[in-house]
Each structure stands twice: as structure tokens, then as C-alpha cells.
Amino acid sequence: MTDHHSDIDSVTGKSTTGHEWDGIKELNTPLPRWWVITFYLTIVWAIAYWVVYPAWPLISSNTTGMFGYSSRADVAVELANLDKIRGDKMVALGAASLADIEKDPALLALARAKGKTVFGDNCAPCHGSGGAGAKGFPNLNDDDWLWGGTLDQIMQTIQFGARSGHAKAHEGQMLAFGKDGVLKGDEIVTAANYVRSLSGLSTRNGFDPAKGQKIFAENCVACHGDGGKGNQEMGAPDLTDKIWLYGSDEATLIETISQGRAGVMPAWEGRLDPATIKAMAVYVHSLGGGK
């Protein structure tokens, strides 16, 4: 390498870098000193940062830094503050009766907002994010309720669940008439067609309504009632309406009658605090189907 400092460009009088391309030389224009110093300062800053803040990933954790800072702890503090701010309102929510909450626009808005969040976290996996349900999981927007659609009934169902194992849970289930040998194959088909006829759906050729009525009277009325209107005490659905939890086609009904149904709704008491359960009851009620 030549000593480029001695290579002076004749036009500008400045030294060149000594690099030459097709007769064109590059002037030696070093970075300004302040720039270089700033650059070194950023390196110093980075090293200091590694020491002060959590920086390096280790096998199972990471370096914690001098003061043990963590953004998760920051969030915890923020959330605690939020609870403090919301405290009064949530206390008011816990103290008010369910009916009063729906009457008070401010409390209703709070309950709906709170309920919606909690619903998304806890209920949406089965009932869908909008409460639209799915096969075997009731749609909470409609006016058909297995265990009752008043505010108190909804809250009770959320608190204790259905067949959840909780002492106060809703009990009662659809028996497996086929599996348990109570009804034979052709009787099940007849019962299925009779149930379809209750809500005006078509029946298969050769279906005998009188035989169906007899089977229904002997086996089903105990829970579903004389006219098949259902019984909310037992969670027995109304068989005459347009809403079907599992489906209204013949095959599904045959499956339901022979295998039985016993969907589970978990109990939320103990998992969610009372004010939150109240908020969720109001939210579900306000989805539109509430009585």
C-alpha cells in the first residue's frame, strides 16, 4: 500500500485514498470526529444496556440485568392499577341486583363490556365468540333455553353449570333408549319420526302416528311433557319449536334417542368472582334471547 497521504489531488489540494479507477481517484474524506465519537458512544451504550437490562437468552431463562427489570412486572403493576381504578365500579356491579343492572345504562354498559371480555376468554371455545353456539352447544342469542332464560336462571347456569359435578349443578339427561335396551330399532325410528311430526317436519313412508304417540307417551313425556313442550327443570328441550341443539334430521334423532345426550356446562363459581359472573349473566341475557 502506498502512503496515500503524500498523494495530493491537484485540483482540490486534498489527499486521496490512493484507490484509482480508470484514472479517477477518490478523495480522502474521513468521517467527522463527532460522528465517530457518537458511533463509539452507541457501542458503549449497547454494552451498558446488556448489563443493566435483561439481554442475553440462556438455556432456560435469560440474564436479568442489574435491577431485575421485566416488562411482565410492569404489566402486573398496570393491571393492579386498573383494578384499583375499576374497583368502585365493580363493587357497584357486585352490589346491584341483576334487574337493576339492566335498568341502569352505566352499569349495563360496564356489565356488557366486562361480560364480553370474559365471555371471549372462557365461553367462546364452545359457544363461539358471538355466542352463536354449535352442534351440542346452545346458541345463546336465540330465545330457546334448556335451563331457563331469565337473568337469575342464566346466572344460576353459569355459576353451577350443567352435569358439571358441582353439588348445585343442573342434573337430568337424555337417556340412551337404544343402548340401554329400552326401545328396539324400529321403535326408535318410529319415535324419531313422531318427534319430527311434532314440529311439522316430514315423516318417512309407513310411519304410524298412533304407534309413535304410544311410544312417546310411555317413554318421553316424563321429561319432555305431554305435548313435547319440554321442561326447563330437567333441561328437557322443547321438541315442537324450530331450534335443534343436535339436529332435526331423522338420522340425528335416531342417534339421540338410542345413544342419549348429556352435554356438560362447567361450573364457573370459584373460577370467576361473583361480580364477573353477574356481568356475564347480564351480557348473555342482553345478547337478545333473554326472557
Add this chain to the structure above:
Amino acid sequence: MNKTVNPNDLTLEDDNGPLYAARKKVYPQSISGTFRRIKWGLMAFCLGVYYFLPFVRWNRGLGAPSQAVLIDLPNSRFYFFFIELWPQEVYYFTGLLIVAAVALFLMNSVGGRIWCGYLCPQTVWTDLFYAVERLIEGDRRERMKKDKSSDPMRLERISEIVLKHSIWLLIAWWTGGAWVLYFNDAPTLVKELVTFQAPMIAYIWIGILTATTYVLAGFMREQVCTYMCPWPRIQAALTDEWALNVTYRYDRGEKRTSVKKAAELRALGQQVGDCVDCYQCVAVCPTGIDIRNGPQLECIQCGLCIDACDNVMTKIGRPKRLIGYDNDINIQRRQDGKAPVYKIVRARTVVYSAIIAAIGGFMIYTLATRSLLDVNVLHDRNPVAVRLSDGSIRNAYTVRLLNKSGYDRVVAIDANGPANLTIHVVGVDSVTPDRPMIVIPRDSTSELRLLVTAPAEGNPEKSIPVRFHVTDIGLGEAASATDNFVSP
């Protein structure tokens, strides 16, 4: 243009001259005259409006702020005398910004950068700071002498400097103080500021604006206009040959001679220029340029050189306006012996004025006819529709009612679209179940959950429009919104 430069022709100065030119401090001399008076007047007006507007009161009734101009950020409201704007009406500001921009273009096409010379905050505050400086340290010559002096500082000089900066800081602090008053009730905030009860953010903003005012008007001054501001660059693309810029009429001024020599030569009947090379135009210039070099990037069109030159011309008995608001076309015409032409009305100015009138008019029209009652409807997305046990169909909507007036309203909600529909508002037991009545408090929004139910029979199995009408049952004011009713 593409002249090849022979390196040997370059002077030593070109070789070694740095690309960076150190600032030459400007010491503008005091001056009196027409344009200086206009500048004083506009300064008094602009600063007066800025500093005192927050204290102007405006009665909006109980519970509403009584400040004429208020930007209420926590409550998302903007108050301007009788106008109250909500965040969703921010397009009025868009209109205002368009009008402001085009007004700037119009000004520029009429008189060049007169915005810069008379109205720009940078000019106004710099002018004020210069006035303070002049009052304390004396005029141009004295200030130059004091700055150059290498004598050790005497108490007198130190006290001058301290006094000047104290007054500057006081003005700067007041500037920042006035700024925060636009965001809160002014008298209350002043009380809080004095007793140190004001929120921290108020002090921070006062600090920021004190610093910017002090630095920009006290130290940066004309450098802001020359190096930092984009407007001088933009305006070059917006001006034309008819714009009246501050112009040295070289047709009349050249050749420059002394007063004495000019008189002698005139006595001999010879042609002599009016410029006596007194450099008064340079002495008064706040950006330190010589206007006789023609239009320049640094020139802010303040017209102080016109005042300076007019004073000199009056003294030596020559006609005024050797420097004036003029253009090269007129210089050319005078040289050709024709009368100057001033074309203020031309395509450019007419179009700008038309744009201002059109947008301004449209804004005023929409503002005057805007409704103080509004409704927005959002259809539930999940589920979009629900089948009820009797087979009928229900859709749920989130309805947002906006009451922009200063009084509470009772409104009735109607819906029509699907045959035989019924509506219900969750949480509202209305005495008129088919037509729910809702109270919307003054200056607020109410969000409701509204259910529309219609039998499956008689309604097509597809999306049909549903229209929601909201009627103020007292005043008859109405608003409506349309959405769709769909089947599952």
C-alpha cells in the same frame, strides 16, 4: 451551461473554500416608514390574538366550558365561539388546512413571500426580540461595536446582557404559557400554574415552547428562514413573473454614484442613477442581504429596505420607491419607455381565489346545515342472524345515537324494511314498546343494542335493507341510517 472548467482557471478561493459558510451575524437597524408601520400593526394584532384569545369567554350554558376557543382533548371536543366540533368532524380542519394552503399560494402569487415578511410566527417573534435587543443594547452600530469590543466586560454591559435575556425568556415563557391555555380553562389553569397545582404536562409544554421561542427568535433568527424552512423552496415553484416581489429598480438606480457627484453630473445633463450607495437597505435588512443583487432566496419580502430607501430618496430630493414591490416585467417596460403594468387579476390568482371561495363556501354550508342529532348503526357480525323458536328471524344491531346539542333529548326509534318487524332495545322498558323512547344526555353519545325481529313468512330469504329513523319527539329533528336485515 455545460462549460468545461479548466482546473487551472480555478482561483485559490475555489480550491480551499469550505462548503460550509459560517453565519454572519445580522444587526438590523431601526427604521420607520409605511411597511414598518404595517409590520408593527400586524405584530400587535397577531400577538394580541395569540396571547389573549384564551381569556375570551363564551357562554354555552351550565356544564359546558365557557372558553371561546378551547381544544378539550380529554373530552374530544373543539370549541370555537358558537361552533363545537366532535372528533368525527375533523374534516373541517382538513378544509381549513386546504384553504390555508391555497391562501398562502394566493398571497405568494400576489406579493411573493409576504407571509414570511409580515405574518409568519418566526418573523413576528424575531421582530419582537430584535425590538427588545435594540431597546436595551442600542441600534445597529452600537450593537456591532459592543459585540466586537475586546475590553473586559463592565458591570453595565453584563447587566445589559442579563436584562435582554431575562426579557426574552419572559416573552418566551409567556408564549409557552399562552399555548397551554388553549387546552384548558384559562383562568383556572393560570391559577393552578401560579400555585404549582397544574398538571405536569402543562409545565412540560410551557418548557418546550419557552425553549423553542427563545432559541428560534433569539439565536436562530433568519437562519430558520434560510436553512430550515421548506417554504422558500416551495414558493419558487408557485411564483410567476407577475408576482410583486421586493425589487430594486436597477433601471432607475444604476449607475450608482455619490450624492455630490450625481448632482454634478446631472448639472452637466448626463444620465445618472438614483442609488447613492448608502447601504441603508442592507443595514435594515433582517436577513442581512443586499436587495440590489436581485431576488434572493433569503429575502422574506418584509419591505423594510423600501422604507429605508424611501427615507434616503426623500432626503436627497429624488422620487421614492427606487426599491418597491415590483417585477422584472415592469423594469423591462420602463426601460422600453412604456408604462408599468400591475396584473393582480390573472388566471393564477383567479383560480386560487375560486378554490378558496369554493372550499370555504362548502365548509360554511355544511357547518350551517349540519345536524346536531345523528345515528350510526352497526350490524352484529357474529351471529349475523338468529332463528327463534317460533321460526322468526332476529338481527341485532349496535346503534349509536349522537346528541351534539347543549340540551338533553328524548328520541323515538323506528325501523322499517322487513314486513311485520318488531324492535326492542335491550335494557329499555318503553311505555311504547313498538317505538322505543330513549333519553340522550346533552353533548354525548348513547350506545344501544337494538334487536329487530321479523317472521320468516312474507320476508324473502335474502338480505333486505332496513332503515332506522331517530326522531327528537320534542323538536322534530330527525336522523336516519340504513343497514341490512339478513336471514340465517
